[in-house]
Amino acid sequence: MAKSDVKVKVLGTWSSPFVMRARIALNIKSVNYEFLQERLWEGKSELLLKSNPVHRKVPVLIHGDKSICESLIIVQYINEVWSFAPSILPSDPHERATSRFWAPYLDEKWFPSLRTIGVAQGEDARKAAIAQVEEGLLLLEEAFGKCSKGKPFFGGDQIGYLDIAFGCFLGWLRVTEKMSGMKLLSISKTPSLLKWADRFCSDIAVKDVMPETEKLAEFAKMIMAKMRGAAPPK
Amino acid sequence: MAKSDVKVKVLGTWSSPFVMRARIALNIKSVNYEFLQERLWEGKSELLLKSNPVHRKVPVLIHGDKSICESLIIVQYINEVWSFAPSILPSDPHERATSRFWAPYLDEKWFPSLRTIGVAQGEDARKAAIAQVEEGLLLLEEAFGKCSKGKPFFGGDQIGYLDIAFGCFLGWLRVTEKMSGMKLLSISKTPSLLKWADRFCSDIAVKDVMPETEKLAEFAKMIMAKMRGAAPPK
Numbered sequence: 001m002a003k004s005d006v007k008v009k010v011l012g013t014w015s016s017p018f019v020m021r022a023r024i025a026l027n028i029k030s031v032n033y034e035f036l037q038e039r040l041w042e043g044k045s046e047l048l049l050k051s052n053p054v055h056r057k058v059p060v061l062i063h064g065d066k067s068i069c070e071s072l073i074i075v076q077y078i079n080e081v082w083s084f085a086p087s088i089l090p091s092d093p094h095e096r097a098t099s100r101f102w103a104p105y106l107d108e109k110w111f112p113s114l115r116t117i118g119v120a121q122g123e124d125a126r127k128a129a130i131a132q133v134e135e136g137l138l139l140l141e142e143a144f145g146k147c148s149k150g151k152p153f154f155g156g157d158q159i160g161y162l163d164i165a166f167g168c169f170l171g172w173l174r175v176t177e178k179m180s181g182m183k184l185l186s187i188s189k190t191p192s193l194l195k196w197a198d199r200f201c202s203d204i205a206v207k208d209v210m211p212e213t214e215k216l217a218e219f220a221k222m223i224m225a226k227m228r229g230a231a232p233p234k
Numbered sequence: 235m236a237k238s239d240v241k242v243k244v245l246g247t248w249s250s251p252f253v254m255r256a257r258i259a260l261n262i263k264s265v266n267y268e269f270l271q272e273r274l275w276e277g278k279s280e281l282l283l284k285s286n287p288v289h290r291k292v293p294v295l296i297h298g299d300k301s302i303c304e305s306l307i308i309v310q311y312i313n314e315v316w317s318f319a320p321s322i323l324p325s326d327p328h329e330r331a332t333s334r335f336w337a338p339y340l341d342e343k344w345f346p347s348l349r350t351i352g353v354a355q356g357e358d359a360r361k362a363a364i365a366q367v368e369e370g371l372l373l374l375e376e377a378f379g380k381c382s383k384g385k386p387f388f389g390g391d392q393i394g395y396l397d398i399a400f401g402c403f404l405g406w407l408r409v410t411e412k413m414s415g416m417k418l419l420s421i422s423k424t425p426s427l428l429k430w431a432d433r434f435c436s437d438i439a440v441k442d443v444m445p446e447t448e449k450l451a452e453f454a455k456m457i458m459a460k461m462r463g464a465a466p467p468k
Binding site: 054055063066068069070073074076077080081093094096097100101104105139 | 288289297300302303304307308310311314315327328330331334335338339373
């Protein structure tokens with residue numbers, strides 16, 4: 001069967017930054033796919049439980065009869081199956097290692113701190129989370145200089161692995177800025193990232209999957225209401 | 235400069251399973267390297283702080299003037315720089331994705347539970363950790379069948395990425411068995427993994443870097459004494 005005849009599906013939610021990674025990678029490779037939206041508040045679908053029995057999480061990429069789980073693994077899988085240009089990972093092994101280095105940092109340290117800003121119990125915890133997010137942004141500003149080498153993206157002329165890994169959080173970064181009244185990305189401290197964020201969000205592979213800040217902020221309020229045990233808005 | 239003229243160093247400790255991953259990958263590729271042992275109890279070396287300023291952790295691979303951090307990223311880097319056979323990752327994209335899937339599961343879920351068995355506060359926490367370790371081993375027993383396809387290793391005829399990712403924990407698994415008096419790998423529940431573990435530990439790429447169980451158990455006692463605030467044995 002030709003590669004283009006094999007059906008591609010993404011199980012996910014519109015609001016998840018991790019799901020966005022899979023969708024952006026497919027868009028970069030111009031692969032058509034069906035987006036199957038999970039309604040996680042109402043329970044996980046049979047397909048999700050069957051496709052990702054260990055973690056039971058979105059995203060899952062379904063490619064023919066195969067399931068691939070975990071967003072960064074999905075991005076690498078997409079790059080390897082549809083191996084034509086543009087390549088999502090750099091060809092140089094050290095540049096690949098650098099891209100790969102930042103992705104778990106973002107997932108395990110930076111994004112959890114970003115989330116904490118909105119839900120922290122107490123001012124000290126909130127301040128600590130803000131400090132961690134700002135420290136991370138300064139590190140990424142420096143990394144941008146090294147990775148992009150004066151070009152528009154971490155990946156050079158095109159969106160690459162680290163652009164996807166980091167850029168998928170921009171919706172939630174903007175929501176955090178909006179709800180807290182702070183500027184986390186700024187012309188004074190992170191001028192390169194500030195411009196990069198606009199370029200990334202308006203890229204053809206991204207703009208249709210990046211949620212609008214207003215819609216995401218409403219969703220964030222609903223989640224926070226649920227966490228507090230209040231009834232969510234209809 | 236020819237690839238073989240560029241100096242290769244590993245910053246690490248003999249007891250760290252993560253450091254072992256880098257050393258096994260270099261051994262598989264027959265790359266000579268210098269092993270620079272860190273004395274973490276006495277403070278981290280200048281070289282470590284300079285080479286891994288974000289996490290300040292071992293292992294670090296130093297290849298000429300480049301530093302590569304994070305054990306699984308180092309293994310992939312080694313496979314890409316010394317790209318001749320044997321390949322550490324499968325060539326098939328779905329098999330690569332499967333190998334990559336289990337590695338973070340081991341690091342983020344399974345190994346933390348294994349560690350908890352020895353240091354859990356209270357019997358309930360200990361029982362929960364044992365249950366998680368045993369559940370993980372059953373999942374990995376099943377994965378072994380699918381990945382190895384009747385061959386000796388997860389990677390087939392040769393040690394591969396998932397063998398390295400999981401096998402590096404066998405020293406600590408054996409210490410946990412020894413100190414708790416339990417059998418975690420058994421002929422009744424995990425017959426394939428039990429045989430695989432012996433094969434892995436006696437492989438030429440592994441046997442000189444896998445710590446002896448007795449020595450590691452003494453080290454574990456010292457750590458636990460330190461955690462309790464007692465003076466460590468001399």
